[in-house]
Each structure stands twice: as C-alpha cells, then as structure tokens.
Amino acid sequence: MPEKKRKRDPQKTKKRLLDTAERVFTERGFDGARVDEIAAQAKINKGMIYILFGSKEALYDEVLKRSFRRLFKSNRPESSAEADPVADTAALVRWYFWFLSDNPHFVRLFGWESLTSGKRAGKVLLDLLDEGLGPLQVIIRRGKEQGCFRDDIAVHKLVAMVNEMCLGFFSRLKLFEVLWHKDLSNREHQEEMLDQIITIILNGIRANPQDSARRG
Amino acid sequence: MPEKKRKRDPQKTKKRLLDTAERVFTERGFDGARVDEIAAQAKINKGMIYILFGSKEALYDEVLKRSFRRLFKSNRPESSAEADPVADTAALVRWYFWFLSDNPHFVRLFGWESLTSGKRAGKVLLDLLDEGLGPLQVIIRRGKEQGCFRDDIAVHKLVAMVNEMCLGFFSRLKLFEVLWHKDLSNREHQEEMLDQIITIILNGIRANPQDSARRG
Amino acid sequence: MPEKKRKRDPQKTKKRLLDTAERVFTERGFDGARVDEIAAQAKINKGMIYILFGSKEALYDEVLKRSFRRLFKSNRPESSAEADPVADTAALVRWYFWFLSDNPHFVRLFGWESLTSGKRAGKVLLDLLDEGLGPLQVIIRRGKEQGCFRDDIAVHKLVAMVNEMCLGFFSRLKLFEVLWHKDLSNREHQEEMLDQIITIILNGIRANPQDSARRG
Amino acid sequence: MPEKKRKRDPQKTKKRLLDTAERVFTERGFDGARVDEIAAQAKINKGMIYILFGSKEALYDEVLKRSFRRLFKSNRPESSAEADPVADTAALVRWYFWFLSDNPHFVRLFGWESLTSGKRAGKVLLDLLDEGLGPLQVIIRRGKEQGCFRDDIAVHKLVAMVNEMCLGFFSRLKLFEVLWHKDLSNREHQEEMLDQIITIILNGIRANPQDSARRG
DNA sequence: CATGAATGAGGCTTCATTCAT
DNA sequence: GATGAATGAAGCCTCATTCAT
Numbered sequence A, B, C, D: 001m002p003e004k005k006r007k008r009d010p011q012k013t014k015k016r017l018l019d020t021a022e023r024v025f026t027e028r029g030f031d032g033a034r035v036d037e038i039a040a041q042a043k044i045n046k047g048m049i050y051i052l053f054g055s056k057e058a059l060y061d062e063v064l065k066r067s068f069r070r071l072f073k074s075n076r077p078e079s080s081a082e083a084d085p086v087a088d089t090a091a092l093v094r095w096y097f098w099f100l101s102d103n104p105h106f107v108r109l110f111g112w113e114s115l116t117s118g119k120r121a122g123k124v125l126l127d128l129l130d131e132g133l134g135p136l137q138v139i140i141r142r143g144k145e146q147g148c149f150r151d152d153i154a155v156h157k158l159v160a161m162v163n164e165m166c167l168g169f170f171s172r173l174k175l176f177e178v179l180w181h182k183d184l185s186n187r188e189h190q191e192e193m194l195d196q197i198i199t200i201i202l203n204g205i206r207a208n209p210q211d212s213a214r215r216g
Numbered sequence E: 001c002a003t004g005a006a007t008g009a010g011g012c013t014t015c016a017t018t019c020a021t
Numbered sequence F: 001g002a003t004g005a006a007t008g009a010a011g012c013c014t015c016a017t018t019c020a021t
Helices: A010-032 A035-041 A046-052 A056-073 A085-102 A104-115 A124-146 A155-171 A173-180 A187-205 A209-215 B010-032 B035-041 B046-052 B056-073 B085-102 B104-115 B124-146 B155-171 B173-180 B187-205 B209-215 C010-032 C035-041 C046-052 C056-073 C085-102 C104-115 C124-146 C155-171 C173-180 C187-205 C209-215 D010-032 D035-041 D046-052 D056-073 D085-102 D104-115 D124-146 D155-171 D173-180 D187-205 D209-215
Strands: none
Touching (some): A010 A035, A010 A046, A010 A056, A010 B010, A056 A124, A085 A104, A085 A124, A085 A155, A085 A187, A104 A124, A124 B173, A155 A173, A155 A187, A155 B155, A155 B187, A173 B155, B010 B056, B010 B104, B035 B046, B085 B155, B085 B187, B104 B124, B104 B155, C010 C046, C010 C056, C010 C104, C035 C046, C056 C104, C085 C104, C085 C124, C085 C155, C104 C124, C104 C155, C124 C155, C124 D173, C155 C173, C155 C187, C155 D187, C173 D124, C173 D155, D010 D046, D010 D056, D010 D104, D035 D046, D046 D056, D056 D104, D085 D187, D155 D173, D155 D187
16 A cells, blocks of 8 residues: 655655755756745745755755765776776776766756856865866876876876866757757767767877887 | 047947946856946946846846857958868867957856856857857868878767867866966966867877778 | 652743743843744743743743742831831832842843833733832831921832832943943942932931921 | 925935834834834835845944934033032933933833843943933032032942933833823923922932031 | 644845836 | 936745644
C-alpha cells in the first residue's frame, strides 16, 4: 500500500527548498531570483526560509556550497607516476566534461559567480578551479618531463584553456544548439564535442616527432 | 554654427548616460543595476532616462546594441583564398583576442546574456558569435582542403572552442589573476596567453606530416 | 508525597515562564517584547505559552497582575488615629520607597502602562495609585486637623507629588546614575534620596510655628 | 480668492510628516508605531519617508531632535546673582511646568526614552535634564549661601525631585484626571498643581526662622 | 503534555516609474 | 526639455500563532 500524503518531514522540506532555490537562483541569478517565487515553487511557507536559513543570501550560500560540494565528492580519476600522461589527460578531461554535463546548475552558478567576481562564493571559486582540473597540471608536467608533451606548454595556461572549453561549451549550450541546429542535450552529441576537445588538446600539446628526433 | 547655450548638449548627455549605464549594467547585470545609481553616476536627472529611452529595459537594450555594434565595426583582418590558412587563423584569433581585451564591457555583457539565454539580447547573440570568429570557419575549411589542417576537425566545434578560450579567459580574468599571482591587466601578460592559445590550436589542427605522407 | 517524575513540574514551569516574561516585558515593553525571546529565555517551548496563557497579551496581563499583587500583599505600616502624623507620614513614604526599590519591575511596568494610558492594566492603575500611598491622604488630613500640617495643603495633590518623586526616582535611576556619577543600586545611596524626599516633604507641609501662633 | 488645493510643497510635506510621526510615536512608542500608519495619517506615500529620512529609526530620531530643540529654544527665565533665590526658584519651576504643559509630546517622548534607557535619544537625555531645571542648581546653591535656604539640601537631589513632580504630573495626567474627577487639560486646574508644588518646595527648603536665629 | 515545524498577516524598505512645476 | 517630489507595486523579512506528531 503506497504511503499517503505525509506532512512534516523536515528533512524533505529542507531538501525541497534547496532544490527549488538551486533551480531559481541558477536560472535568474541572485538578484533576479525572488524569495516569494522560491517559496511558492517549493510549496513552502516563505517564513520557513528564514527559520531554516536566515536570509536570502544565506540560502544562496547554502545552494552554492551544496553544488560545489558535488564537485569535491565527484569520483575524479586518479593518475599515478607510472601512468601514460596522454591517457591520463584524456581521462581527466573526460571526467570533468561529464561532471559539467551532469551538473548544469554548477555550470551556471559558476557563471554567475564569475560575473560578480565571486562576491558571494568568495575564494571558493579558486578552490573549485583547482579541484576540477587541478591535477591536470601534474599530469602535463610529467608529460613534459617524459618528453611526450611539448616543452613550450605553460601548464597553468593550458589548464585554464581546457577549463574554458568545457565550461564554456556548457555555459552556452543553448546558443550552440540554435547555431548548429543540433540537440545538444543528447549525450552522444555532447560526446562529439568532447572528442574534439581531446583531439585538439592532445595534438596541440604532443611533442613533434621531428622535435624529439632532433632532441634525441 | 549652432548657438552654444550653457549646458544643454543632448548628444553629450545621451552619451554620458549610455557610458554610465554600460558601466553599471556590466558590473551588476540587469537585475542588479539600479536606475537611481545610473542616473546619479551620470549626473543626470532620473526622469531623463525615461524621456530619452523609455524604460530601464530599453536603456539596457541600447547599451547592448552599442556595445555589440563595436564588434561589427571593428577592423577584422581579411583573408583571401590565396592566403596561408595557418597565418590567417593566427591573425583572426589575434584580432578577436585583442578586441575582447579592448572591450571588457562586451565580454561581460555577453556573459550576462549567456546566462539569461539572451533574454534581452535575443538572437543577436548568434550573430555575434558568427561575427566574431565566423570567418574562421572558412579559413579552417580551406586549410583542410589544402591539406595543411587535419581532416577530422569539426569546423564549427573548433571555432566554438577558440571562442570559449578567448572569451573565457577575459571572463575570469580576475580569478586567474589571483590564481596565478599575476597582473593580467598588463598587455604583455595577456599576450602570453594569446600565444599559448594560438600555439595549441595550430598544433592541434595541423595535419601530421606522416599522415599527409600516408595520404599523398 | 506525590511521585517525582523527571522534569515535569507545571508549577515551576509556569513560574519560570512568568519570571522570564516579566523580565522581558519590563525591559522592552509589550510591543518590543518577542514571544520567541521569552520562550527561549525561559527554556520553554513556544507552544506552551499558548497552552498555559492563550496569547501574548494574556501572558502580559498575568505578569501585570502578579507584579501588582505584590504591592497589595506588601506589609504596609498601619497608622492609628492616636499616632503622630509626622512619624506616620515618614513611615509610609519610607515603606513605599523601599517597595519600589525592591520591585524595579513594578516601577517599569507602571511606567509602560502610564504611557499607554493603561491600555492593558486598565483601571487597576488607579487602584495601585491608591493602594500605594492612598493611606497618606488620611494621615495628612489628620495632621491638618491636629494643626501640625499646614492648612493650605491639597491632600491628593501632595500624595501625587510624593508618588512622583519616588516612582520618578526609580524610573530614571539609570539616568541619575550617569548624571550624578554615583552607583544608585547601592542601598545607602538610595537612602540619601529618601531622606531628602522626607525632609523636603515634612518641612514643606509642617505648619509654621508663627502661623499656628497667629491662629492660636 | 483663497488658494486652491496646491500640491508639491516639499516644505509642508516634510513638516506634515514630522508632525504626524510625532503624534504616532508619542502615542505608541517606537515599537508600537507603524510606518504605514504614519504615512496614511500624513497622507503621504510610504516611500517618501525613506526618501526624506532613510528609515523608521531616523524619522524617530528627527522627531526626538525637533521636540527636544523646543526645550532648548524655550525662553527660560534668567536669574542674576542679585536676584531673590526664592522668587527665582518659583519662576524657574513655573517656566518648566508650563513648558511641559505646552509640550505634551515632549513629556511622552521623554517617558518612552526613560523606559528604554535612552536607547535612541542617547546622552541627549542628560542634556535635557540639565537644560530644563539645570539652572535651579545655581539658584538653590546661592539661596543656601545667603541663608534663606536650608543647609541640608542636596542640590541635585532637590532638582531631580522637582523635575519628577512636574514631569510625573503630566506623564500621568490622564490617570489623575480619573482619580480626581477633574478636567486637567484645563489650565487653571493645572495651575493649582503648580501652586502646590511651589508651596511645598519653597516651604520645604526655606531655612527655619529659629534655625537662622540660632545661627545668627 | 510537549515539541519543532509550519503559517499568514503584516512590518520595514526598495525600486522602476510618473507627474507637477 | 529638466527637475525633484511623489507613487504603487513589490521585495525581503518578522512575528504571533497554530498544528501534526
């Protein structure tokens, strides 16, 4: 027998509120979001927001934190010193790309925060940049040492570029959809983009055979 | 020669207002911007905004249009069918990169509009994407045909990637400044980034010698 | 002997609540007091207030009543027809003064009620005025008859004056503390004030020797 | 021809608002007053309060200041070293008494502030106490030196007592009206109270003939 | 009884916009 | 046209009170 309409489930109430808030803040940004709208959509009394979180701002912070925690808890692929830098690079980029694909709210929150210079997320943004593709730095550096990646790669710049390609793609997904006449919510279509990114990057940083010949 | 009254110069007033509005909208977004603040900073009477533009929204639209027009009027390098696709690619990316560097407001407005799905800029965003790096498509395609660029490049995806690398870099300039401990308002430091982008891209898309050998 | 369960002692709970409510209402007045604050400080569940008293207003009424009852139950000195009006006057004023000193909450509640025209205490205020120094009227009148007090004393006005001197002193205790650079919570310092009041009053109402001589 | 309904008179608007605010704050205290009510009674748009004053609190402050200024601007009688201390005392008390009678809002605002320990009026309360009957200290002291006032008068305590008699009378005017079955808005009836106060005080502090005889 | 969650009315404040001069 | 005053709708938040458990 299925449960009937149950009330008073603070756990669920709070989650419902956070989910709704995430949706609204994500869609309209902090300034554009309306507390009333969040309450209405969450089917919650407006006052509860203030009992549970204290203010619109605190609610937003909680939404940010929760969304960002997802990145930290996401299962990032490990890379060891013995592993192949090329394969590792591809794996890490793949993981990041699909994380963003699975967390569109994260992408947008990051976007809003970037525009407000992290007025609310503060220094966490830096940690996020680092948490996402940070390990890529180590991998690239190892690749350079092993001679399979070009010498003239500025590691942190490269990481930033990869970040922008992935984040940017999902930031403007809707735009590209219209521009390319393609349904980009489709995972296979997304994968085409990912493949391109990896192809360009790997080819872009791979040491030239003749170069290594010259060197060797 | 028209008479010179004391203060009234509707042309200048309007420009001052647009400049101020651009600054404020750029900084805070449409929802975060305040008509009062714009009027105060422009040292203009609030009512004038409504006489000159009709509404906050219309003022914003005008700011958008003016900012976007700058891209259309910017002196984009031409490329002919005889030119070297490699050099052309580099030239176009350079031009786009420096345009963004010179027009930080454009970068931010584009950012806000991307997040609101172009609620206000509408389809212009598409034109902008096209206007900026659009010709790159032609160049790349020509490069592929001439065999100097890899076969497996998806042209429009590549263009998007370049766009994101440039736009994203300037979108998160402040973040990278802190992350890299570097003054990125400095043009020379910006150039380092540009060089990396071009290096990676060109290497990323260049046809492999052995590949062309195999083909040839 | 009734069983002793863990915590439930409705008697004590109610007292604790009333004590806390008295403190909070006294400090901030009815409008400034917060039901939440009272409940929190009394370490009681908010709902209990409504179970025990029904409303914020009813709780306030109960606080008022309890505080006012203390005046009625206070051990006021008796005066008989044979007694000395001068000594009786001093005794009664002393008693009233120390009652106020011992019941600062009473003083403040009276103050709030005076400002709201007894919107809540209602006519009880009148009874209180009467209950406090009321008997002074009889004493003074007897003193006038016996010739030891001046003829031209308007009895009820005098009583009011004494009342204001005592009540007013304690109402603005904190102010006088700062003004006089003196710790007026100190009982001995309070006594100095009382002595002054009694001195002035007794000298103020005592029949002049020459007057009585003239009359006699 | 009488002027028609004229609008847009910022001077009058502000005064109307302050007058209304004074009335409402005076009646209900800061916490009990409602911004909406003030706006409605002043026939003003609620927003104007925030344009003109910034906040409910700032409006209250302005009301306080304006009311208190009236005391400072009131024409207090001067007293010279040659004057008769007895007459001077009477004159000063008379002046203070009638000032309070003419400024019932002042009396009530002072009352609210006393209860909140001047949370909003701050240290001004001290100045007010001083500004009102402050000069009485000098007069009494001179009277003591000249031998016409008793030695054992504590000057500042006496001043406080006079203050309380006057202020207290007007604070509880409504109560006394009911208690005494007398219309105390009537100036002549008020004067009876004033006469009593002065009589008691002067008799209370006058040096006893026999005392001065003993001394002389 | 006792509790913590929930509620709705209303409080203060802001803001885009209009209007009288 | 240009200005400062004015406005109404709406925004965020608080608070006495109720309710399910």
